[in-house]
Amino acid sequence: xxxxxxxxxxxxxxYWSEHLDDRPETAVHIESIEDDEIYPFSEVEDYPFTxxxxxxxxxxxxxxxxxxxxxxxxxxxxxxxxxxxxxxxAPTDLVDPEEVFDEINLRxxxxxxxxxxxxxxRESLWRFISIADSIETLRLxxxxxxxxxxxxxxxxxxxxxxxxLDTKPExxxxxxxxxxxxxxxxAEASSDIEGIQDLDIDLYNTLIDxxxxxxxxxxxxxxxxxxxxELKIDAEDPDVREYxxxxxERDVMASG
Amino acid sequence: MASVFSCFYCVFASNWIAIAEVxxxxxxxxxxxxxxxxxxxITYSFDELNYELRGFVEYYRETSWWxxxxxFASLIALTIGSEPGLSVDLAVLSAFIAPAIFYFHRNYPFxxxxxxxxxxxxxxxxxxxxxxxIASKTDGLYILEFPITTGKNIDKFKxxxxxxxxxxxxxxxTISGVGLSDEKDAIIGEAPPGGDTFVVELIIEETTGxxxxxxxxxxSDDDSERNLKSIRLMP
Numbered sequence: 159x160x161x162x163x164x165x166x167x168x169x170x171x172x173y174w175s176e177h178l179d180d181r182p183e184t185a186v187h188i189e190s191i192e193d194d195e196i197y198p199f200s201e202v203e204d205y206p207f208t209x210x211x212x213x214x215x216x217x218x219x220x221x222x223x224x225x226x227x228x229x230x231x232x233x234x235x236x237x238x239x240x241x242x243x244x245x246x247x248a249p250t251d252l253v254d255p256e257e258v259f260d261e262i263n264l265r266x267x268x269x270x271x272x273x274x275x276x277x278x279x280r281e282s283l284w285r286f287i288s289i290a291d292s293i294e295t296l297r298l299x300x301x302x303x304x305x306x307x308x309x310x311x312x313x314x315x316x317x318x319x320x321x322x323l324d325t326k327p328e329x330x331x332x333x334x335x336x337x338x339x340x341x342x343x344x345a346e347a348s349s350d351i352e353g354i355q356d357l358d359i360d361l362y363n364t365l366i367d368x369x370x371x372x373x374x375x376x377x378x379x380x381x382x383x384x385x386x387x388e389l390k391i392d393a394e395d396p397d398v399r400e401y402x403x404x405x406x407e408r409d410v411m412a413s414g
Numbered sequence: 415m416a417s418v419f420s421c422f423y424c425v426f427a428s429n430w431i432a433i434a435e436v437x438x439x440x441x442x443x444x445x446x447x448x449x450x451x452x453x454x455x456i457t458y459s460f461d462e463l464n465y466e467l468r469g470f471v472e473y474y475r476e477t478s479w480w481x482x483x484x485x486f487a488s489l490i491a492l493t494i495g496s497e498p499g500l501s502v503d504l505a506v507l508s509a510f511i512a513p514a515i516f517y518f519h520r521n522y523p524f525x526x527x528x529x530x531x532x533x534x535x536x537x538x539x540x541x542x543x544x545x546x547x548i549a550s551k552t553d554g555l556y557i558l559e560f561p562i563t564t565g566k567n568i569d570k571f572k573x574x575x576x577x578x579x580x581x582x583x584x585x586x587x588t589i590s591g592v593g594l595s596d597e598k599d600a601i602i603g604e605a606p607p608g609g610d611t612f613v614v615e616l617i618i619e620e621t622t623g624x625x626x627x628x629x630x631x632x633x634s635d636d637d638s639e640r641n642l643k644s645i646r647l648m649p
Contacts, residue, residue: 277594299537304533304536304537334536336539362611363561363612365615387587387617
């Protein structure tokens with residue numbers, strides 16, 4: 159499994175070069191740059207960035223050691239020119255991806271910056287989440303409080319959700335939400351609840367705090383984690399990673 | 415039939431001055447209302463007008479214009495005393511109304527409103543923080559919720575952000591059509607079709623940290639330059 163952190167930049171290809179290493183005081187060094195065309199998977203219908211170029215390669219990051227010195231660790235990056243998606247595979251857990259983003263931004267011209275947290279339209283994000291093969295966590299912040307929508311769906315599948323809310327310990331967390339019975343009653347009235355797409359969520363007034371979802375491709379999985387604008391992708395295989403990125407670009411980046 | 419007409423003639427001819435005065439007053443009032451509608455371009459529903467006027471009264475009462483004009487209108491009324499006559503009444507009223515109309519015209523629209531909602535990590539409303547407009551950080555982040563009301567008479571809006579030193583605006587997960595400007599110094603966008611209220615979430619990241627005395631995040635309407643909300647970021 160390899161974990162990548164997602165960022166976004168506009169027009170980075172104009173500035174991205176090995177000459178970024180001209181300033182020796184920064185801790186990040188671009189070791190290699192390759193470019194290639196990205197081909198969409200046929201499974202990703204209506205992919206909007208056909209023909210876009212990716213810049214990819216390795217970077218090294220200086221990690222301080224206990225003796226006051228430092229040692230280098232290698233990581234990988236990928237920048238997708240049309241969608242603006244920047245993926246950073248941190249070299250080690252010792253390195254905070256945000257530090258790498260900050261160091262790269264120091265080297266870039268002031269006219270371009272890699273945003274390490276993404277401003278994503280909630281409707282688009284919702285669409286992307288709803289096509290996941292499984293959703294492990296989906297914390298929503300509505301007018302009444304924060305609740306896990308996956309737990310809400312489980313509750314709505316009960317014969318008597320209101321009674322289950324009061325009696326079953328697994329729904330205790332939901333009980334702490336203000337006016338949860340009102341939320342349950344309105345969701346219950348909508349239709350048969352099979353997934354989050356069946357929840358009648360008012361996205362104008364509901365924020366997506368956090369989610370964790372899994373996507374399958376050719377028997378492999380990729381897990382997407384989102385928390386307050388920070389996105390990570392953890393994939394078993396490069397193909398499933400690329401597949402999920404293309405879905406994300408289509409459903410979220412194209413409308414962001 | 416002739417007697418009916420002659421009867422009407424008797425009644426109206428003898429009171430034509432009073433009728434003309436009432437008609438003139440009516441036309442005058444309608445002209446003022448029409449002029450106001452043209453000035454603010456209100457062609458919407460009663461709800462929308464109600465929305466706008468309530469917003470106006472809310473803001474106007476916070477200004478010094480409110481008590482100053484009330485004071486002068488009272489002073490004039492006391493000086494003149496109970497002198498009867500429409501022109502006297504209008505003079506007293508205009509001391510209060512004219513500045514209000516001028517303020518309304520200068521600062522319209524008032525239906526762009528920005529509230530502030532404060533929560534703890536579990537999502538519980540923090541009423542005291544909301545009332546005092548203060549925000550505390552969690553893990554180096556200030557996560558601020560702003561329920562925004564645009565009103566149907568606003569298509570596009572721009573809410574300027576004045577961010578204190580020591581923090582930076584990180585992002586704004588929001589609804590389609592609304593976002594941060596490239597410089598991250600304004601929330602810009604179009605009011606969503608079919609809905610005039612929505613919540614935006616501003617995530618503010620601590621860099622060097624805010625200092626007491628210079629920790630105010632200010633949101634203001636770009637058009638009218640009205641201060642919509644000031645939040646104190648607690649160090």
